[in-house]
Amino acid sequence: MNSHTYDYLDGNAAAGELTEIFATDITAAVGQCAHCGATRRFAEAHLYMQAPGFVARCSVCQHVLLRLVNAGQRVFLDLRGLTCLILDTSRLVESGR
């Protein structure tokens, strides 16, 4: 096993950046992968942070769920790989808002 096998973190690690964009914590939300149809918590996605931004991939099929690049005054958000997000809005107080 080489070091490149394990170069990702969990979707949890994106939570801070994502709170700048979304009003609720989407890492605890359930998302569906547009490629394989798997439904998992966003926190369970594989998160690659080596890029200038980050890429979240499906933990089942490895296809891209979300890409985010923060370029100064603009944020580029690509959600092509998520067909649906199911949010639990009953715990908004815990997202620090």
Added chain:
Amino acid sequence: MWRVGTVVALHDETATARTITLEVSDWPGHVAGQHVDVRLTASDGYSAVRSYSIASAPNSERRVELTVERLPDGEVSPYLTQEIAVSDRLELRGPIGGWFVWRAQQTEPIQLVAGGSGIVPLMAMIRSRALAGSSSTAPFRLLYSVREPQAVFYREELRALSDHDRSVNLTYAYTRVAPKDWPRPPSRIDAALIANTTWPSNLVPTCYVCGPTSFVESVTGFLSASGNSSEKIRTERFGPTGDRK
């Protein structure tokens, strides 16, 4: 949204790890297992953001404890573990994350597995469980993999919680140096240790695994092989680069 915390106490856990207690006047409260992002900004405007787990249980005092392990090539952790002083201010974002958390309403058995400084968010859960006292019946087990005895965080508190309070059942797995007469020679966590020291999967425990990515990979593999479903295994990885946790 960035908040400002003021350092009110510093405590060395090991030769390379320090607990920083912050008072955050607008802290909204947190849940055990959550983390914060810390932002350091240099005088030329360059800034670096790293994530650190919260070590303290939720409390009403607007205090947050972070335990930070110093990484030799880190941009942020050397400052946090060596230079920061009481009354310094730090920029924080959080609390963050709603998945890798334990709430006192959970009643099922809890299996915690820590690799090195991965103990930090799990300690918040143990402290939260201890504070809940008799109002929580959730039985906790911790399997704590650590390089050597000197690298253990929170040793005395863990001993007290396991011996007297019985909030948590504790197993250490030493990977390089074990104490004298320790029954298991120094080695990584393996399938047998998982099978012998973690909750049987038929009790349907919720498992929380935190550590370096390769550690989390191998432990989740052993937990799955022992019959735990992937839906019951929550993970938090941190990478070899960056100062995460």
